Amino acid sequence: MSATTESIPLLSPDLLAKLERLELVSRKVFRGRMKGERRSKRKGQSVEFADFRNYVAGDDLRLIDWNLYARLDQLFLKLFQEEEDLHVYALIDCSESMNFGTPTKFHVAKQMAAALGYIGLCRADRVGVQALGDQGRRAPVLRGRSGLWKMLQYLESLDSGDNVSLHDAVKDFSLRNSGTGVVVLITDLMDKSGYEAALRMLVGRRMDVYVMHILSPEEIDPPIRGDRRLIDCEDGDETEITINNYVLERYKLTLQSFLSSVKSFCSRRSIAYLPVRTDQPVDDVMTRYLRKRGVVR
Template sequence: MGMSATTEPTELLSPSLLAKLERLELVSRKVFKGRMKGERRSKRKGESVEFADFRNYVPGDDLRLIDWNLYARLDQLFLKLFQEEQDLHIYALIDCSESMNFSEPSKLHVAKQLAAAIGYIGLCRADRVSVQALGSQGRSAPVLRGRGGLWQLLQYVDSIESGDNLSLHDGIKDFSLRNSGTGVVVLISDLMDKDGFDSALRMLIGRRMDVYVMHVLSPEEIDPPLQGDRRLIDSEDGDETEITINAFVLKKYQETLESFIGSIKSFCSRRSISYLPVRTDQGVEDVMTRYLRERGVVR
């Protein structure tokens, strides 16, 4: 059963969802050199206990890897190659600007659920996991490894609050300065920033990260249930505007929203970023166990 809108923040992941997440693995489209042996199979060939293949010996290769039994039979030198198991560094970044506090459940609450779920998948695969809020709250984020880190992960994610109204650019810049590792990074955000999203995503690409963007929007933002005279207030900078909402205005809004989403999709497509739109009413269990599997993000 998925999480309901009345779920308390301390219950980010239900026991039934945790059991399902244990069987999943986050797919990395790039090969990274891990710092420790993990449960993840690497495309790189290294030294490990599991044999993978042979190749011809070339001068300079490690003589200890020569298969002397094969040499005795074929009078040729072959090197034994092994499938290396390595870990991955998984970052889940949560936009906690004030605009994320909209709707019920809020975009921020859903983002926290998604980040915690992604983090737990990494912990179950012995990857190094860091779930972080963008901004000052991210500076206390722990780097965890192993299933025993779940409680610490949930404690940190529970503590994240909205209100860090720095730009996406500044948030990603702060993250990049504090974290030197490479790996998979999942940015969970509504991408609603007056300064745009381009420069923030370019910074992650510059880090040679495998980048995923989970674009979280509420049903009310996708199809506003509004009519008549309204005063609209920007939740982040307090800007106000008076507007009469009618069919024409709603049509223009839909066109603007479609253009905004289209620009994100196009930007991500050209730069090999996986763009993943998520509605707050979709349910974290459905997102993690069906939607992301269909998109090839988990397996």
Template sequence: MPKSKSHSLLSPDLLGRLERLELVSRKVFRGRMKGERRSKRKGESVEFADFRQYVPGDDLRMIDWNLYARLDQLFLKLFLEEEDLHFFAMIDASDSMNFGDPTKLHVAKQLAAALGYVGMCRADRVTVTALGPEGRRAPVLRGRSNLLKMLDYLDSIEPGHNVSLHDGIKEFSLRTAGTGVAVLISDLMDKAGYESALRMLIGRRMDVFVMHVLSPEELDPPLRGDRKLIDIEDGDEAEITINAYVLEKYRDTVRQFIGSVKQFCSRRSIVYIPVRTDTPVETIVTKYLRERGVVR
């Protein structure tokens, strides 16, 4: 794969910084394979954690006989268990994401690649997938040696998969088993709404994060005069005269929309993360995502 392809998403400097990070889960998931993650559950690894009193039926091999000789009581040695995590990054690849400079889709790919690489460096299972038909080809990856395979898949994602968020998440849920950390990267611009899609992820007992990607032009449009507005996804048209009053009403509508998304997420323990496309991905990952508990 040409170097330029990987560099367009993750710079060598950022790759080095990502290797020092770790994905964070607010829930305890039972991993399928041993990984490099310290679990809150107690297991049988080599790192000691604590003692507890013996209960009939416990494994006699775990009894601390030295402690028994001193205290004349049976105690079991507990150890921290290492487990893997399954990380899912779901990218909205609808036409509305193909807007801005850089486009929202490009930024979404960068964020998915960065978080996916963090997971692979910690031996987590990683699935980076587009919502819609492209998602059927998404591989399950493990280990940093799969970086180029992930970047190849991301590079193949093109805008235009105008499935609703509901249908995209439904298809994802049907083809994906298990649970884990789920990050939806989207502008949430769906006439059918985003609520049912997020409810499905919660119903799967996922640890859900929403990265709401918007461009500066959407937050504060540099438009004036008579315009014909065309919905890029369904072709709906509207003619409008844009003046200071209309722009202020638009900004107020955008603020209300963002506020409603934040409130919806807050009430359901979903972490909401606003992303502006003019913010460097390095800043988003190493500063904002750390502050919001996605990585550490």
């Protein structure tokens, strides 16, 4: 990773202030483990009134509405809206293909994970920001704004080069994390074994799945011409090719076909597909693009 990329902070003070006003949207209702700030379908204890029900022997007398008893001569209990936490996972692809572009896809992925994680921390959600692969085994699970610096320290310590397949990495994550919730997979989807099995596994866990597909401008419109030797940065495969306008046109058509197939695959399985370019400012992605797509509000 270049010095220029390393010098870019993951979250600026201005962005932190904007993120504090946002909330992650869950398209599914999950049963939380602890008190949080998200409205639940369950009735419990909070400051927000929900409903009444008839008194049953053994109920807490402190919840009886005595004003209603004085008028109707019947005992009713006041019910309040239960507030629960949500488990938010941001999974970062650490394969060597992510270490490409300016800034690199890997750096942008860490920025996105940090921003999503901070939104969850501000809403008292349980936040698991972690790498896919061995580096994910030491990822902390955090709750509350005080966890920001621990999250940033973990993200800053990550390196690209864990060339484990998406399927194996997601399987490892699923075995180590039993909870359900919102999961955002941040990846370039460049895996010769395919991405489909990994996404099916997350859907099978009944997670609310988002795929943030990171691509650089150099990948979308390669600025190269002439005779080249292309080397796969992950497995070392080599091929020699002459790059001219015809080859570039075929490449772009193939790329668009791939992107369309990913979008279709995700749509059929209720996975939110979110393509992101590395030249998009993280502020715009978080406060405009993701809000427009319904990921945050």
